[in-house]
Amino acid sequence: MPRWVFSFGAGGADGGTHLKHLLGGKGANLAEMALLGLPVPPGFTITTEVCRHFYANGKTYPDGLRDEVEQALVQLSQRTGRSFGDAQHPLLVAVRSGALASMPGMMDTVLNLGLNDVTVEALAREAGDERFALDSYRRFIQMYGDVVLGVGVHLFEDVLDDVKDREGYFADTELSAAEWRDIIDEFKRLVEQETGAPFPQDPVEQLWGAICAVFGSWMNSRAVTFRKLHGIPSTAGTAVNIQAMVFGNMDERSATGVAFTRNPSTGEKTLYGEFLVNAQGEDVVAGLRTPQDITEASRVSTRSERPSLELLMPETYREFIGYCDQLERHFRDIQDIEFTIERGKLWMLQTRSGKRTTEAAMRIAVEMANEGLISRDEAIERIDPSSLDQLLHPTIDADVERDVLVTGLPASPGAAIGEIVFTSEEAERARQRGIKSILVRIETSPEDIHGMHAAEGILTARGGMTSHAAVVARGMGKPCVVGVGALKVDGAVGSLTVHGRTLHRGDVITIDGGTGQVMVGRVPMRQPALSGTFATLMEWADAARRMKVRTNVETPSDARVAREFGAEGIGLCRTEHMFFDHQRITAVREMILAETPERRRDACAKILPMQRQDFAELFEIMHGLPVCIRLLDPPLHEFLPRGEQEIGEVARVLGLTPEALRRRVENLEEFNPMLGHRGCRLAVSFPEIAEMQARAIFEAAVIAARSTGVPVMPEIMVPLVAARAELDYVKAIIARVATAVAKESGEHIGYQVGTMIELPRAALKAADIAESAEFFSFGTNDLTQTTFGISRDDAASFLPTYLQKGILSRDPFVSIDPDGVGELIKIAIERGRRTRPDIKLGICGEHGGDPDSIAFCEGAGLTYVSCSPFRVPIARLAAARAAIAERREFGV
Ligand code: PEP
Ligand code: MG
Numbered sequence: 001m002p003r004w005v006f007s008f009g010a011g012g013a014d015g016g017t018h019l020k021h022l023l024g025g026k027g028a029n030l031a032e033m034a035l036l037g038l039p040v041p042p043g044f045t046i047t048t049e050v051c052r053h054f055y056a057n058g059k060t061y062p063d064g065l066r067d068e069v070e071q072a073l074v075q076l077s078q079r080t081g082r083s084f085g086d087a088q089h090p091l092l093v094a095v096r097s098g099a100l101a102s103m104p105g106m107m108d109t110v111l112n113l114g115l116n117d118v119t120v121e122a123l124a125r126e127a128g129d130e131r132f133a134l135d136s137y138r139r140f141i142q143m144y145g146d147v148v149l150g151v152g153v154h155l156f157e158d159v160l161d162d163v164k165d166r167e168g169y170f171a172d173t174e175l176s177a178a179e180w181r182d183i184i185d186e187f188k189r190l191v192e193q194e195t196g197a198p199f200p201q202d203p204v205e206q207l208w209g210a211i212c213a214v215f216g217s218w219m220n221s222r223a224v225t226f227r228k229l230h231g232i233p234s235t236a237g238t239a240v241n242i243q244a245m246v247f248g249n250m251d252e253r254s255a256t257g258v259a260f261t262r263n264p265s266t267g268e269k270t271l272y273g274e275f276l277v278n279a280q281g282e283d284v285v286a287g288l289r290t291p292q293d294i295t296e297a298s299r300v301s302t303r304s305e306r307p308s309l310e311l312l313m314p315e316t317y318r319e320f321i322g323y324c325d326q327l328e329r330h331f332r333d334i335q336d337i338e339f340t341i342e343r344g345k346l347w348m349l350q351t352r353s354g355k356r357t358t359e360a361a362m363r364i365a366v367e368m369a370n371e372g373l374i375s376r377d378e379a380i381e382r383i384d385p386s387s388l389d390q391l392l393h394p395t396i397d398a399d400v401e402r403d404v405l406v407t408g409l410p411a412s413p414g415a416a417i418g419e420i421v422f423t424s425e426e427a428e429r430a431r432q433r434g435i436k437s438i439l440v441r442i443e444t445s446p447e448d449i450h451g452m453h454a455a456e457g458i459l460t461a462r463g464g465m466t467s468h469a470a471v472v473a474r475g476m477g478k479p480c481v482v483g484v485g486a487l488k489v490d491g492a493v494g495s496l497t498v499h500g501r502t503l504h505r506g507d508v509i510t511i512d513g514g515t516g517q518v519m520v521g522r523v524p525m526r527q528p529a530l531s532g533t534f535a536t537l538m539e540w541a542d543a544a545r546r547m548k549v550r551t552n553v554e555t556p557s558d559a560r561v562a563r564e565f566g567a568e569g570i571g572l573c574r575t576e577h578m579f580f581d582h583q584r585i586t587a588v589r590e591m592i593l594a595e596t597p598e599r600r601r602d603a604c605a606k607i608l609p610m611q612r613q614d615f616a617e618l619f620e621i622m623h624g625l626p627v628c629i630r631l632l633d634p635p636l637h638e639f640l641p642r643g644e645q646e647i648g649e650v651a652r653v654l655g656l657t658p659e660a661l662r663r664r665v666e667n668l669e670e671f672n673p674m675l676g677h678r679g680c681r682l683a684v685s686f687p688e689i690a691e692m693q694a695r696a697i698f699e700a701a702v703i704a705a706r707s708t709g710v711p712v713m714p715e716i717m718v719p720l721v722a723a724r725a726e727l728d729y730v731k732a733i734i735a736r737v738a739t740a741v742a743k744e745s746g747e748h749i750g751y752q753v754g755t756m757i758e759l760p761r762a763a764l765k766a767a768d769i770a771e772s773a774e775f776f777s778f779g780t781n782d783l784t785q786t787t788f789g790i791s792r793d794d795a796a797s798f799l800p801t802y803l804q805k806g807i808l809s810r811d812p813f814v815s816i817d818p819d820g821v822g823e824l825i826k827i828a829i830e831r832g833r834r835t836r837p838d839i840k841l842g843i844c845g846e847h848g849g850d851p852d853s854i855a856f857c858e859g860a861g862l863t864y865v866s867c868s869p870f871r872v873p874i875a876r877l878a879a880a881r882a883a884i885a886e887r888r889e890f891g892v
Contacts, residue, residue: 004064024048089126097240112245116202141184255313258274291464380540385875413514417522443463590602713752773839775842
């Protein structure tokens with residue numbers, strides 16, 4: 001019999017983190033904290049399995065659930081000395097969602113459940129504060145009315161606002177007990193009017209209503225969007241946590257707060273958190289009041305005038321930091337903790353692994369490994385390679401003088417420039433038009449996630465470092481500044497005002513999420529560098545990985561960037577990309593369009609010095625590291641002249657009339673250029689081109705070897721080979737030129753000739769091809785195109801539909817299709833090695849920078865991966881993680 005309910009509290013628990021899949025993150029960690037002896041308000045968790053059952057069976061509950069909940073309530077009564085509806089000591093509970101993956105603010109919560117016309121009086125007596133009890137009751141009716149009964153929140157707010165306007169009050173605290181009683185009556189009337197039934201007085205009925213609403217909220221549109229964005233399966237389900245209420249809003253000795261055991265923005269090892277005196281938990285996260293610092297150190301650094309918890313309640317503070325330390329050591333990761341102090345008594349409400357910026361993640365991982373809390377391998381595994389992308393993006397140039405408009409809290413680092421927008425819809429529209437935007441809000445709510453995604457950065461007037469905007473932005477890696485108190489936002493008019501300056505929708509601003517500064521206009525940015533903990537982690541990754549990481553480059557500047565990012569050579573130099581320059585492209589067109597070998601030789605002679613110069617520079621920058629140069633592989637349609645002007649220009653150079661040239665171009669036009677006259681086919685038709693390129697490579701190798709004093713051994717790669725005979729034909733040309741250049745220069749030139757494997761036939765005939773090829777490099781762009789029979793140029797028009805309909809789970813041009821393309825790669829490796837056991841194997845398609853594909857390459861036993869320069873650090877880390885996983889699997 002499955003068990004549906006697990007209790008916790010008072011030094012014990014039925015569950016723990018080992019049952020996370022059933023209890024959800026929150027429930028599992030509450031149980032774990034109870035087991036550790038921390039003061040957790042007692043409660044119980046209804047499992048995620050009940051949620052799955054709920055949706056699979058027309059929103060009904062499994063047999064036995066009601067009995068188990070009843071028993072859990074009995075146990076909860078014993079643990080608290082309170083029971084539902086009791087006129088002396090009523091049990092009040094919070095009902096919260098809790099999925100396996102954290103989905104902050106996406107699902108529903110009901111607090112103060114158990115209050116009714118009778119128990120509210122008991123609460124008033126117990127708290128010695130009638131207004132507090134009545135305020136709690138009206139909050140409950142409002143929350144329950146909204147979440148469970150579907151009565152719009154604004155209707156409740158209107159009632160409250162009417163009373164405040166009538167009496168001329170500004171804050172809720174000015175209302176008298178009698179006025180709260182009137183409001184409660186009004187709220188109850190409102191519920192009856194809207195739902196046709198009185199507000200439920202029976203706590204058990206209230207409880208089942210709340211349980212149903214929380215399970216129901218798993219499928220609300222916010223939660224569905226969030227899951228889609230974060231790749232969380234909708235089948236996972238949420239648990240429901242029912243926990244005795246503790247009140248942070250009972251008096252001035254009560255408080256509620258959140259804390260991170262380390263700084264989630266920078267990773268620095270200092271307790272980092274905020275609290276509010278006399279408040280309920282949601283008040284901190286909602287960011288409606290600006291909170292106080294927990295430690296004195298952070299109060300001083302934020303220059304806050306409000307006292308810290310350390311100063312205000314020193315004993316509770318010491319107890320709290322003790323638990324923080326204990327939890328971090330127990331979970332061996334930064335913890336994000338929620339707590340409440342009820343009349344001086346500390347209660348721990350939640351702990352979970354803290355969301356952090358990539359920069360913080362890196363520092364925390366490295367420092368925890370240095371502290372001996374985790375191993376270096378674990379440190380490497382803690383960092384998602386794709387997240388490095390954030391660090392590899394620009395920040396504001398430190399040398400530039402900043403004209404700072406205003407400064408807020410630095411909630412998520414990185415700088416962003418964009419036009420001001422005031423709603424998520426505007427941000428979405430801007431993105432669709434290719435315009436970069438900054439989303440400016442008073443505060444953000446979970447409804448804003450799509451706008452936050454669409455914008456380059458987020459700026460809010462309210463909220464602290466743990467407000468919704470801050471937490472979500474850090475998770476997304478979006479620059480974010482919050483809590484700019486001086487900012488007056490008028491979204492309806494489309495303007496914002498700060499210190500007397502007004503900016504309008506569409507005006508450009510720059511925000512710096514690392515300092516909290518907001519600047520008008522565009523501020524120059526600087527490229528990132530790998531230093532500090534990033535560099536350390538990369539060193540550890542380099543020590544852990546087996547595969548080499550090369551780069552795909554053709555320009556000296558990209559080659560230098562790649563070297564700085566740690567590239568260990570060039571895996572692909574696409575020589576056709578060296579010709580996109582206007583002056584050169586004419587010479588290339590001349591070369592392609594020439595009608596006789598003589599004319600083509602003339603054109604080649606013009607290009608030779610340029611190519612030689614290019615290659616020499618690349619060899620020099622790579623300073624002895626391997627450099628793999630691919631012979632020309634231009635899809636012809638990318639190079640043919642178009643339009644009157646281009647045709648006229650090329651015709652003049654070629655000594656043809658425009659009409660004659662147009663005819664020649666028409667002759668070369670292809671129906672399927674991707675499957676046409678490209679790759680080695682070009683070298684077969686026009687051997688003069690291969691000859692020129694080989695000469696440029698060898699002469700450059702001689703130049704670079706002389707200038708650097710380091711031998712250069714070029715790898716020459718022949719593209720789009722389907723049969724060994726093609727390779728042999730081109731290889732013979734290369735060999736002839738090598739001999740000639742050696743003779744002319746008097747230098748010995750070592751080199752290798754290999755091929756790309758990018759056609760299924762090449763993969764199948766790999767044993768044969770390896771007789772001639774000294775290396776294989778998998779061109780997975782073309783291999784994917786030709787294996788699926790999906791044109792690279794046309795895929796965008798229908799592949800998204802395939803993904804949407806679930807026919808393909810990933811875009812095979814982004815992440816290797818392990819079953820089909822992957823099988824061809826494995827076949828090629830196995831057959832290639834049969835002929836040439838030590839054959840060098842690499843990958844240079846776009847997949848070489850994709851972490852999942854890199855893991856595939858590790859498993860397949862490739863020698864190296866090659867990717868674009870900005871992905872080199874990602875590939876280094878991904879290769880390390882893949883090697884660690886592989887070692888673990890084979891128990892090495
Ligand atoms: C490939 O096909 O994977 C490849 C690297 O070559 P290109 O993208 O230049 O066709
Ligand atoms: Mg290719």
